[in-house]
Amino acid sequence: MISLTVGLLLSTSAEADPKLPPWAGFSVVDMSHSFAADTIYWPTEEGFKLRVGFEGITEGGYYYASNYYSAADHGGTHLDAPKHFAEGKQAADEVPLERLMGPACVVDVSEQALADPDYRLSEADVDAWENQHGRIPSGCILLLNTGYARYWPDREKYMGTNLLGADGVANLRFPGLSRESAVVLAARGVGAVGIDTPSIDYGRSHDFVVHRYLYERNIPGFENVANLHSLPPKGAYVIALPMKIADGSGAPLRIIGLVPQS
Amino acid sequence: MISLTVGLLLSTSAEADPKLPPWAGFSVVDMSHSFAADTIYWPTEEGFKLRVGFEGITEGGYYYASNYYSAADHGGTHLDAPKHFAEGKQAADEVPLERLMGPACVVDVSEQALADPDYRLSEADVDAWENQHGRIPSGCILLLNTGYARYWPDREKYMGTNLLGADGVANLRFPGLSRESAVVLAARGVGAVGIDTPSIDYGRSHDFVVHRYLYERNIPGFENVANLHSLPPKGAYVIALPMKIADGSGAPLRIIGLVPQS
Numbered sequence: 001m002i003s004l005t006v007g008l009l010l011s012t013s014a015e016a017d018p019k020l021p022p023w024a025g026f027s028v029v030d031m032s033h034s035f036a037a038d039t040i041y042w043p044t045e046e047g048f049k050l051r052v053g054f055e056g057i058t059e060g061g062y063y064y065a066s067n068y069y070s071a072a073d074h075g076g077t078h079l080d081a082p083k084h085f086a087e088g089k090q091a092a093d094e095v096p097l098e099r100l101m102g103p104a105c106v107v108d109v110s111e112q113a114l115a116d117p118d119y120r121l122s123e124a125d126v127d128a129w130e131n132q133h134g135r136i137p138s139g140c141i142l143l144l145n146t147g148y149a150r151y152w153p154d155r156e157k158y159m160g161t162n163l164l165g166a167d168g169v170a171n172l173r174f175p176g177l178s179r180e181s182a183v184v185l186a187a188r189g190v191g192a193v194g195i196d197t198p199s200i201d202y203g204r205s206h207d208f209v210v211h212r213y214l215y216e217r218n219i220p221g222f223e224n225v226a227n228l229h230s231l232p233p234k235g236a237y238v239i240a241l242p243m244k245i246a247d248g249s250g251a252p253l254r255i256i257g258l259v260p261q262s
Numbered sequence: 263m264i265s266l267t268v269g270l271l272l273s274t275s276a277e278a279d280p281k282l283p284p285w286a287g288f289s290v291v292d293m294s295h296s297f298a299a300d301t302i303y304w305p306t307e308e309g310f311k312l313r314v315g316f317e318g319i320t321e322g323g324y325y326y327a328s329n330y331y332s333a334a335d336h337g338g339t340h341l342d343a344p345k346h347f348a349e350g351k352q353a354a355d356e357v358p359l360e361r362l363m364g365p366a367c368v369v370d371v372s373e374q375a376l377a378d379p380d381y382r383l384s385e386a387d388v389d390a391w392e393n394q395h396g397r398i399p400s401g402c403i404l405l406l407n408t409g410y411a412r413y414w415p416d417r418e419k420y421m422g423t424n425l426l427g428a429d430g431v432a433n434l435r436f437p438g439l440s441r442e443s444a445v446v447l448a449a450r451g452v453g454a455v456g457i458d459t460p461s462i463d464y465g466r467s468h469d470f471v472v473h474r475y476l477y478e479r480n481i482p483g484f485e486n487v488a489n490l491h492s493l494p495p496k497g498a499y500v501i502a503l504p505m506k507i508a509d510g511s512g513a514p515l516r517i518i519g520l521v522p523q524s
Contacts, residue, residue: 019399021365021499022284022520028363034355036508050507053334062474063349065511070332072315077506087325093296097518101290103283137281212324237283241503241516244339245312246298249327254503254516256359258284 026237026258029230032077035252038153040198040224041075043161043168048076073250079242080200080221084249085211092248095220097241098139099191104236104257105129105140106228110147113175117160119146120178120202126185133234138189141238145228146175149196152226159198176202179209186217192240194222194255222253231257288499288520291492294339297514300415302460302486303337305423305430310338335512341504342462342483346511347473354510357482359503360401361453366498366519367391367402368490372409375437379422381408382440382464388447395496400451403500407490408437411458414488421460438464441471448479454502456484456517484515493519 033039039048053066073092074080082089107129113119121144130136151157160173174197177185182200185193193200193214200221201210214221222240237258242251295301301310315328335354336342344351369391375381383406392398413419422435436459439447444462447455455462455476462483463472476483484502499520504513 021363022288023363026284028359030359030506032506034506034508035510050509055511060469062347062470064347065345065349067335067507067509067511068332069335069507069510070330073329073331083327085324085326087327097290097292101283101285207322208324239501239503241501241518243505243514244292244294244296244516245329245331246296247312247329248297248331249317249329252505252514254506256503 023258025261027261029227029257029259031225031227031255031257032253033152033224033226035069035071035076039076040153040155040158041072042198043164043172044166045072045075047071073245073248074223077222077224077226077253077255079240079251079253080211080215080223081249081251082215082218082220084215085208086215089215090218090220092242092245092251095242099220100240100242102191102238103137103140103234104143104231104238105133105136106143106145106231106233106236108145108233109175110145113146113148117173117175118202118204119175121176121181122178123180123184126181129233136185136188136190139191141192141194141240142185142190143194143225143228143231143238144177144196146196148174149226149228160203172203174198174203176200176205177210179213182210182213186214186219190219192220192222194225194240196225196228198223222255225255227257231259235260285520287523289523291489291519291521293487293489293517293519294515295414295486295488297331297333297338301338302415302417302420303334304460305426305434306428307334307337309333335507335510336485339484339486339488339515339517341502341513341515342473342477342485343511343513344477344480344482346477347470348477351477352480352482354504354507354513357504361482362502362504364453364500365399365402366405366493366500367395367398368405368407368493368495368498370407370495371437372407375408375410379435379437380464380466381437383438383443384440385442385446388443391495398447398450398452401453403454403456403502404447404452405456405487405490405493405500406439406458408458410436411488411490422465434465436460436465438462438467439472441475444472444475448476448481452481454482454484456487456502458487458490460485484517487517489519493521497522
């Protein structure tokens with residue numbers, strides 16, 4: 001009887017109790033900022049707009065509300081599809097779901113980045129994480145916690161400037177990845193890279209080398225991610241589901257973390 | 263030793279092997295249609311628009327692509343937030359994630375609905391499902407498979423008409439739920455209701471009683487859902503992550519099914 005029980009448990013380890021969902025034992029963390037009038041976009045963009053279509057009592061006597069939305073595809077919490085910086089690579093609707101779901105590896109550089117807005121994730125930071133938590137597994141979602149989500153939606157603190165247009169772009173200051181760290185992460189086979197700033201390249205970048213290196217390899221980016229501080233360095237999982245925009249260079253992203261309960 | 267092993271397995275049933283994600287043993291099914299020029303919207307709406315912002319080689323010598331998107335918030339695969347038909351109820355950003363993730367109960371009425379575009383889910387249909395599969399559990403995502411997803415994106419077959427504007431609305435023909443079935447589902451405590459047609463009320467509805475009954479109870483709807491035929495009646499799970507639109511009456515929805523592997 002004992003061995004039979006063990007066998008049953010082993011064969012159904014992912015669904016031990018059919019009444020429990022696969023995420024039983026995990027807390028669900030919302031890692032998306034809302035899309036609203038104050039949602040942060042690149043200084044060259046106008047931002048997110050929601051226009052009321054109808055709101056009130058209809059001729060039929062019942063309440064009804066509907067809206068129209070419009071925006072640039074790279075503001076707020078969003079997916080960068082590889083084709084954003086790599087011609088012919090995957091569009092937003094083509095990024096495989098398998099790549100958007102995986103174990104979370106959270107690298108916390110908030111101490112350095114909050115002290116230096118030009119901070120970029122280094123190879124040494126990746127080494128330090130691996131020395132403590134083991135090798136970054138293939139397929140993991142690498143999330144860089146710079147601490148900057150605490151400034152959202154204060155543009156000046158979050159991205160270095162309130163200015164719009166070219167003046168705004170010239171004054172961007174926020175942390176990101178270094179090209180060297182991107183090379184290591186791609187070599188590890190990460191599924192995607194996420195960050196809690198407007199861009200995986202740091203604010204002062206002019207050549208966007210991190211975007212170009214990763215997207216050429218069909219490794220997408222998640223930008224303006226929220227609540228990274230709620231995830232442990234290792235042990236959580238991420239499910240990141242973008243709006244399925246055909247041919248999209250990017251898309252709004254609803255991203256959640258599954259955090260093991262103690 | 264045996265009893266210790268059993269204890270360990272029990273205590274970590276949801277994460278038997280720390281290298282396996284919670285969805286190990288499940289296949290991931292994409293249940294969203296793409297947003298594109300041919301995405302189906304209500305006849306009164308213009309549809310989804312993607313406008314190229316830039317596509318090509320920049321002054322910096324690297325490739326870059328970005329877009330602008332705009333649409334009504336109730337076309338394509340989308341969330342109906344309760345506030346769509348119930349004043350003061352939850353907006354798109356307020357629907358709790360817990361309500362958007364749950365076991366899938368798939369009721370297949372495709373035989374009846376493909377023969378009769380005015381077909382509405384009946385109490386008897388719900389009874390028949392429960393007689394075969396057990397009581398609909400609280401928190402489940404009730405998905406109605408009418409078979410109409412096979413017609414997407416052919417508007418005439420999918421919703422009964424190619425016409426736009428008021429003429430289109432007058433000629434809508436597609437299946438939905440009945441008010442009586444909605445009352446039973448609400449009593450069961452379903453988390454949400456999804457369907458593979460443009461509306462949870464059938465096409466000829468003028469009073470939208472299903473919307474009004476469910477949304478007043480903060481039970482949201484998923485409309486234009488794809489691939490319901492890929493889910494078993496019971497045993498799969500749904501994760502439905504809408505674009506997080508503050509104050510939204512609805513939002514684009516990326517919805518996936520987790521289907522147990524044999």
